[in-house]
Amino acid sequence: MSDLWVFGYGSLIWRPGFSFAERAKGRLAGYHRSLCVRSHVHRGTPERPGLVFGLDRGGSCVGMAFRVEAALAEATIHYLRERELVTHVYRETTLPVRLEDGRLVRALAYVVDRGHSQYAGRLSASEAAHMVARSHGRSGPNTEYVTSALGEIRALGLSDSWLEEVVARL
Template sequence: MDEFWVFGYGSLMWNPGFDYAERSQGQLFGYRRALCVRSWVHRGTQEKPGLVLGLDRGGSCRGMAFKVTAGQEAATLAYLRERELVTHVYLERTLQVVLADGRKVRALAYVIDRGHTQYAGGLDALDAARVVSTAKGRSGPNDAYVFNTLAHMQEMGIRDQWLESVAAEVRRLAQPPA
């Protein structure tokens, strides 16, 4: 089998959950990171969905690429499918990623299915913040997910202005009225 790379743009960046032989920051073109997935389990419920990250079309996304340890390809793929395809809101795609050293690799990535009922694209930062500020699921409050994601991204030197705007709006909404 050729090299098997995985591209992470959310929690996979710091919590891949599989063995890897190499890791590098990378950039994916044609897709952007967005809070565009209605979370019915981990950060919300079907009655009151939260929002989690997906790759939506347009723009580019900086993230982390992982070269899977040789011999672990099948186990890694099974693990990722169990983790990412719970409600089939994501489409499994192999896309070109440009690594920090300039190499171009083909990497598995999970892209939002815009036709899925959980797709929540087109929200502005304030609308997304209104959802995030009140949703809670099995894995905890939705705002904790956003703040944790941003903290890890900042540690990695990855900026996402839109996600930072959502977090700022969540903080503003949490302030008591003057």
């Protein structure tokens, strides 16, 4: 197996949970970051689902690409499958990511399955804030997840006006 690239767009940006040899800002075309997944485990419950990020069709997304050395690739994929495929709301795929230095890499990414029952679709900032404010799951409060994500997105030098509005309403 060769080196593995992993594309992070949500909590993987600040908490990858695996060892990596290189990290670089990267842009994924054809998908955007969206609070479009109802979380019944990590940031909510079945009675009070929270919202977590998914890569949804359309636009583009700047996130963080991580290069994992070949010797750790298999273990990293196993870890990511246990983390990201808990309820199978994401589809594991490999997509082209343009790194900020111009290199084009194929990176493992988790794209939302629009046909899954947890797919929330496009919500207004008010609807999203309402769900986020009242949700808490195995990994903690949903507000913590969303505000941390916004902080990390800002740290990348990016802006997300819709997410800013959600956080302002919390």
